[in-house]
Amino acid sequence: MVIQIFGTPKCKETRKAERFFKERRIQIQMIDLREKGLSPGELRKILQVMPPEELIDNESKPFQKRGLQYMKFDIEEELLEDPMLLKTPIVRFGHKATVGYEPDIWKDWLSE
Numbered sequence: 207m208v209i210q211i212f213g214t215p216k217c218k219e220t221r222k223a224e225r226f227f228k229e230r231r232i233q234i235q236m237i238d239l240r241e242k243g244l245s246p247g248e249l250r251k252i253l254q255v256m257p258p259e260e261l262i263d264n265e266s267k268p269f270q271k272r273g274l275q276y277m278k279f280d281i282e283e284e285l286l287e288d289p290m291l292l293k294t295p296i297v298r299f300g301h302k303a304t305v306g307y308e309p310d311i312w313k314d315w316l317s318e
Contacts (some may be wrong), residue, residue, distance in 0.1 A: 209312075212237045213294035219307045220295040226309055230316065243289030244296075249282060252296065252303045258282055260305055263293040264315065 209227050211234055213220025227234045232284070252261070258281040263269060268290045285291055293305045299315050 209234045210237060210298040211235070212239055212289075212292065212298070214239055214290075214297040217294045223297055224305050226307075226312060229265040231314065239289040239292060239294065243286065244292070246286060248298075249286060251301065252298065253282070255301065255303050256305065258285070261285060261293060261296070262291050267272075268289060 211220065211223050211227075213223070213236075215221070215226055215238060224234060224236060259270065262281050262285060264275065268288055269275065272288075274284065274291075295306070297304045297308070302315060304311050
């Protein structure tokens with residue numbers, strides 16, 4: 207069982223997610239969004255279980271800096287272009303995914 211966590215080292219929620227799985231001795235694969243974004247395939251798999259509106263952080267500095275609040279845009283395209291627009295952490299386990307710190311959902315995953 208390997209859990210993928212997409213986030214940044216400075217994100218408190220991402221660090222909490224890492225700690226949650228490490229405390230339970232679950233192997234994680236940490237993907238730093240500053241170094242590597244989501245691949246188109248990874249994004250498609252995540253979008254199968256949640257709408258794109260849940261993934262974009264419309265309160266983030268990159269969102270505000272680019273003026274996206276005043277534009278119409280393709281969310282998927284923007285997320286692939288700039289991974290810093292993603293809400294973090296994105297936690298993926300097989301075909302399941304969550305956005306943000308969701309320990310109750312993760313506990314369900316681990317009990318299956």
